[in-house]
Structures are given as structure tokens and as C-alpha cells.
Amino acid sequence: MRFDKFTIKAQEAIAQAQSIAESRNHQQIDAEHLLLALLEQEEGVAIPILQKLEVNPSLVRERTEELLQQKPKVYGPAGGAYLSNVLKQILDRAFLEAERLKDEYVSTEHLLIALSDGDGPVPTLLRSLGVSKDVIYRVLVDIRGSQRVTDQNPEGKYRAL
Template sequence: MINFERLTMKATEALRLAANDARGRGNPEVDGPHLLGALLEQEEGIVLPVLQKIGVQVDGVRARVQERIGRLAKVSGGADPTLSRELRAALEAAEKKARELGDEYVSTEHFLVGLASARGDARAILEEAGADEDTVLEALDTVRGSHRVTDQTPEDTYRALARYSRDLTDLARQGKLDPVIGR
């Protein structure tokens, strides 16, 4: 079973959102689509850039996630949902992939790889969108670069350059730079 103390803040938040979604919908289990939906809602995370790098239509994936969640079993009562077999397998695959990549913590990108590799609804949704385990790993390597997950907030450093700088080459291509006069 996954060590929840070795999760990053965003990974913990995603699991909490997935559990809250399952509870709110009356689902007895937190399943892969719940977690995938939670990952897609994290605007500041690394999952969206990875999927966009692959060319995935994120809105289409969101719609498929909601459709699959809508078909899950519902129960009445206040019992907390448990982790489904699919989600446990995905979390274990995520932890294994984190170790293989030399990361100290399990992050949201590991969850995405785990969901893409573990048999179930989330994997089917990702594969339909063109994001199988291999393409996710390739895109992750491009987006993440040589960064490793060594603390609980690695997502803040992955895209720091994009967040705190301007791509002058891209702005020049778009004609949005003022010409330099007098040189």
C-alpha cells in the first residue's frame, strides 16, 4: 500500500478532492476517474501541461471523466468511501514509478502515470484521448526536464521559468514587441 506521508502537497490535495467528489456523489468507492478528474482541476499542477504536450483535448477528457463517474454505483448513508481496487493499483504503480525515476516523493505526475498504467476506467479514458503510459512518460520527461521530486512542493519549481518570465521569441513572432529604435 502507498505511503501517504511520501505524497506531495498537490498529490494529497488531489486525493482529498477525489474522495470529496466520491462522497458528494454517494459513490461507495473512490475510483480512478475521481482522481483523474481531481488532477484535471489542478490548474497550477504539472498534469495539464503534460497532457497538452501530448495533444490531448483536456475538455473532452473532463467530459468523459464526468460521464464515467455518473455511471458508478451510488449508495445512501454517510459512510466514507474506500479506495477501489483500480485506484489502489494505480497508486501502487505511481509509487513504483516515483522510485524508478529517483524521486523521493510521489507527485501528481506519478498519479497520472499510475492511472495510465493500471487497468480500469481512467486508463481507458486516457488511452481514448491518446495518452497511454509511454506517451505520458515521454511528455513528462519534456515538461519536467531534469527536475526530481525531492520535497513536498515540486510543482512550484517545474514551470517557474514560464511563470516568472516572458518568451520574447514568441512575442516577436506574434508581432507584439515594439521595435528597438536608435541602435
């Protein structure tokens, strides 16, 4: 995985997901950790996307916390959390989304799109609230306009919501 092809905000979200997993004694960094990290991110695009979709970010956070409560905890010597297979697949899908949008870097919106796609608790949660890949694409047009992700700090260039 080439993390140098992620924007700074995307790298921060993945690092925060790891911190969330470790602070909760979870052995694997999973989709729920990444979604929560995106929701906690200041100046990220996840919350503005949800707000444009008229989805309450606090409700998404609450439901994500409920999913995290169900994860097994592992106690013992700190070995660090590792990426789950599910999260690896999500990151791979995020790369594909970046390519599809002709972006040079994987950004937080690509992560959110990848989280909303596929099977599992997180895509099911997001879809139950009306958040799907297709509606995220529509909202991205409003947020990004015709801009592409061509550097590691695109979020600062997006249109003000």
C-alpha cells in the same frame, strides 16, 4: 500507505477525489475520481501534460464525467467513501513510478502515469485519446527537465510551459 511520501499536490488530489466521491454518493473512491481531481487542480501538471500532448483537457473531463455517471450511488448515513482496490493498485503503481524516476516523493505526474497504465475504464479512456505511459514520459522531460522530486512541493520548480 505512507501519505507523507506524497507531494502536497498529490495529497490534495487524493483528498479532492474523496470529496468528489462523497459529493456524488459513491461509496468507493476510484480511478475516475482521482483523474477528475487531477483535472480540477490549479497549478498541477496533469493539464499541462495533456496540452503538450494536444489532448483537450475539457474532453478528458467530459468523458470522465460520463464514467462517473455510471457508478452506483449509495444513500444513507454518511460512513465516508473508501479507496477501491483499483485505486489502491494505482497508488502502488505511482510509488513504483516514483522509484523508477528516482524521485523521493510521489507526485501528480506519477499519479497520471499510473492512471494511464493497466486495465479498466480510465486507462482505456486515456489511451483512446493518445495518452499513454510512454508519451507522458516524453512530455515529462520537457516539463521537468532533469529535475527530480526531492521535496513535497516540486510543481512550483518545473520549467514554465
